[in-house]
Amino acid sequence: MDPLYNSTSRLPRGPKLAKKTARTLGDNPGIAFLLKAAFWVIVLFALVRIGWVQQHVLLPFAGFQGRVACALAGTSPDSVFVGLSCTGADPMALVVGAVLAFPVSWRQRLTGCALGLAVILILNTVRIGTLSLVVDRRELFQLLHVYVWPAVLIVAAAGYVFSWMGRSLRAPEGARTSRPATLPFGELSTFSRKATLRFLGLTSLFVLVFYLGYRTWMSSAVVLEVARWATAIAGFVMALFGLPAQVTQNSLKTAHGVWIVTQSCVVTPLLPVYLAGALVLPATVGRRIVAALATLPLFLLLGSVRLLVLAVPAALVGSHVTAVHAFYQTLAAALVVAWLALRTRRGETPWTRTTACLQSLAAGIACALAVGMIGRAWLWPAAERLRATAHLGHAWIDGQGALALLPAFQLGLWVSLWFALQRSFRDRAFLHGLAVLAATQAVLLIGLGELAVHASVAVPVTVIRAISLVVPIGLALWLPRWVVGPS
Numbered sequence: 001m002d003p004l005y006n007s008t009s010r011l012p013r014g015p016k017l018a019k020k021t022a023r024t025l026g027d028n029p030g031i032a033f034l035l036k037a038a039f040w041v042i043v044l045f046a047l048v049r050i051g052w053v054q055q056h057v058l059l060p061f062a063g064f065q066g067r068v069a070c071a072l073a074g075t076s077p078d079s080v081f082v083g084l085s086c087t088g089a090d091p092m093a094l095v096v097g098a099v100l101a102f103p104v105s106w107r108q109r110l111t112g113c114a115l116g117l118a119v120i121l122i123l124n125t126v127r128i129g130t131l132s133l134v135v136d137r138r139e140l141f142q143l144l145h146v147y148v149w150p151a152v153l154i155v156a157a158a159g160y161v162f163s164w165m166g167r168s169l170r171a172p173e174g175a176r177t178s179r180p181a182t183l184p185f186g187e188l189s190t191f192s193r194k195a196t197l198r199f200l201g202l203t204s205l206f207v208l209v210f211y212l213g214y215r216t217w218m219s220s221a222v223v224l225e226v227a228r229w230a231t232a233i234a235g236f237v238m239a240l241f242g243l244p245a246q247v248t249q250n251s252l253k254t255a256h257g258v259w260i261v262t263q264s265c266v267v268t269p270l271l272p273v274y275l276a277g278a279l280v281l282p283a284t285v286g287r288r289i290v291a292a293l294a295t296l297p298l299f300l301l302l303g304s305v306r307l308l309v310l311a312v313p314a315a316l317v318g319s320h321v322t323a324v325h326a327f328y329q330t331l332a333a334a335l336v337v338a339w340l341a342l343r344t345r346r347g348e349t350p351w352t353r354t355t356a357c358l359q360s361l362a363a364g365i366a367c368a369l370a371v372g373m374i375g376r377a378w379l380w381p382a383a384e385r386l387r388a389t390a391h392l393g394h395a396w397i398d399g400q401g402a403l404a405l406l407p408a409f410q411l412g413l414w415v416s417l418w419f420a421l422q423r424s425f426r427d428r429a430f431l432h433g434l435a436v437l438a439a440t441q442a443v444l445l446i447g448l449g450e451l452a453v454h455a456s457v458a459v460p461v462t463v464i465r466a467i468s469l470v471v472p473i474g475l476a477l478w479l480p481r482w483v484v485g486p487s
Helices: 013-027 029-048 053-073 090-099 106-133 138-169 192-210 212-219 221-240 270-279 285-293 295-311 320-325 329-344 350-390 402-420 427-452 461-481
Strands: 009-012 247-248 251-254 257-260
Touching: 009 029, 009 270, 029 053, 029 090, 029 427, 090 106, 090 138, 090 247, 090 461, 106 138, 138 192, 192 212, 221 295, 247 295, 251 295, 257 427, 270 285, 270 295, 270 329, 285 295, 285 320, 295 320, 320 329, 320 402, 329 402, 329 461, 350 402, 402 427, 402 461, 427 461
Parallel strands: none
Antiparallel strands: 247 251, 251 257
């Protein structure tokens, strides 16, 4: 018998597999939503890039926002130049694309689009007004324009979309077309929904305060003193183990060069995330207070441990610049994997739980190293040649190596999470997750350059690191609720 034919049908297995895959994608709300959202966002992004739309719609729209903003702020309309990058079109496209893809009635979708556009329009007008007030203070203007306001618009867009989705799911049954059988993040049933929402709310608030005060942290003499203490501790530990280390104020000289430890080396976005987690910890008030008070000494210790990476041979870590900047990102991933591995094996012996935790971490590290070696040898050069030939994007400055590390890091984390959650690698959700990761990585690689060149939006490196963590973790907890059964 021809091996391409099934014994019960004359239809070739290849077409049957294609039909089965298409049917699976269509039957799973999570996959269908992601595909539809990507389609709508791509269409809207292409629409706002059309020359006629930019000249006759976006530029007049930007001018209108500028006049209103300056009138409200009491400044001259000539104080700031309001161009295509000031229209807020990209955040609006993201909101509208996600809302149009959500499986509810069209009346709800159109209402959601209108409200979302209004939210972004108001925020963008306020953005232009605040920038017109500080136009003479160049450093503050640059901070607000490049870092603070883009982050606010992204958080606001995501917050509105998720809030609108939650309200839509609570709408009367006749008002929606479909709803997932189970809500996402069911794996985290240990915590109540209220505690989870409280954690997300506090995290968003603390991260926003963190970035609003970023300029203060980076020029603080107190934070610089903390950096000096971290440098001194790291140098002492290196010398204790016979490693070459010389400390001078906040500089550390190792066998791999001289490193200046500044405020940005000890102040990390994980600090507000940890503080939010400490305040919603499922424990007594006293323990929460102790966990919150431990924030500064804990991150002082972590800052010192981070510097120890500089003493590791380059053959093990590759680039020391990339390794030291990815320390907190890697630590957060390891903690999540360890927590899930221990939690899913409650009731088993401590030895079994510890072994499973180590196996999960080892599997992820091995996968990340393998992907990194394959990528450096073949995939990344091929991707760069394709992008340059087809003009699929523009170069994005990646001084810390966050984007170059992202593919290997995400795939390694994905495998670790699958081990930790005791799921089968024959599960369709595992392959679907790989496909989603590959798609998001491609969109990110192209989108960063496009935003930098065409919208004058410099995405902070911390956003890349957050995406590296959030996407695999979210998929691991969410996707299996919608994709069920072996392949």
